[in-house]
Amino acid sequence: MTVALEGRGLSRAFGGFRALDGVDISVESGQIRGLIGPNGAGKSTLIDVLSGRAQNWSGQIFLDGEEITHLKIQDRRHRGLARSFQRTNIFPTVSIGMQLTVASRALGDSGLAEVVEALNLGPLLDHQAAKVSYGDQRRLDLALALVGRPRVLLLDEPAAGLTVEESLTLAGILRDLVRRWGTTVLIVEHDMEVIFSICDRITVLNLGKTLAEGGPDQVRRDPAVVSAYLGSQA
Numbered sequence: 001m002t003v004a005l006e007g008r009g010l011s012r013a014f015g016g017f018r019a020l021d022g023v024d025i026s027v028e029s030g031q032i033r034g035l036i037g038p039n040g041a042g043k044s045t046l047i048d049v050l051s052g053r054a055q056n057w058s059g060q061i062f063l064d065g066e067e068i069t070h071l072k073i074q075d076r077r078h079r080g081l082a083r084s085f086q087r088t089n090i091f092p093t094v095s096i097g098m099q100l101t102v103a104s105r106a107l108g109d110s111g112l113a114e115v116v117e118a119l120n121l122g123p124l125l126d127h128q129a130a131k132v133s134y135g136d137q138r139r140l141d142l143a144l145a146l147v148g149r150p151r152v153l154l155l156d157e158p159a160a161g162l163t164v165e166e167s168l169t170l171a172g173i174l175r176d177l178v179r180r181w182g183t184t185v186l187i188v189e190h191d192m193e194v195i196f197s198i199c200d201r202i203t204v205l206n207l208g209k210t211l212a213e214g215g216p217d218q219v220r221r222d223p224a225v226v227s228a229y230l231g232s233q234a
């Protein structure tokens, strides 16, 4: 198996506080990797560092073996590293169809129709983003990350604020699409049903460091993970 995304010694501090403290992470090609841990563990910080959104961090990042440490967010996106956001990253007054078209053109992508169909956004293309439901906005956010068929997809709580049923539906759509495309995924999610239903492997962060890493069953049974995070969800 080849490694699609690798971070070495990733650290980021806010003032004197180390939000991310020397994290190594290596995600194999085609794998769906969960990133879990308590509030404030450093998960979003790690996604920000890997995607190129963060400033003032240290360490090294490799995409398909090529170093991208110094590339800006847009350049990483063009190399095939996409992300979604914890809060939706959409333009409220622009139609859903227009947002997807603009994103797709910017990436020179012809696979937009497949994304629209998979996420069932066809009936909503003429609607302003602000006027559709929150669940629809989350699907638009995910679609914007999927446009261009990224090789690696970083997802920051794609199911946040959705009902259990909506979350599992979204997780199923996502799993089917990325399996079909062979996309590598790193997903932050607090909904453990989503994590355990789609992830091949899970990394657990706590206090800015890696607490554990392994298959879903291994992580679920790890006493340190249960104590720091999972509790009764294990």
Ligand SMILES: Nc1ncnc2c1ncn2[C@@H]1O[C@H](COP(=O)(O)OP(=O)(O)OP(=O)(O)O)[C@@H](O)[C@H]1O
Pocket (backbone or CB within 6 Å): 014, 019, 037, 038, 039, 040, 041, 042, 043, 044, 045, 046
């Ligand atoms: N811009 C910032 N300025 C100061 N501290 C920050 C900033 N961003 C994050 N932090 C702190 O860094 C730590 C890690 O935050 P991060 O958002 O990465 O955690 P998280 O694991 O994603 O948490 P959550 O599950 O609540 O989203 C937290 O203690 C947070 O308060």
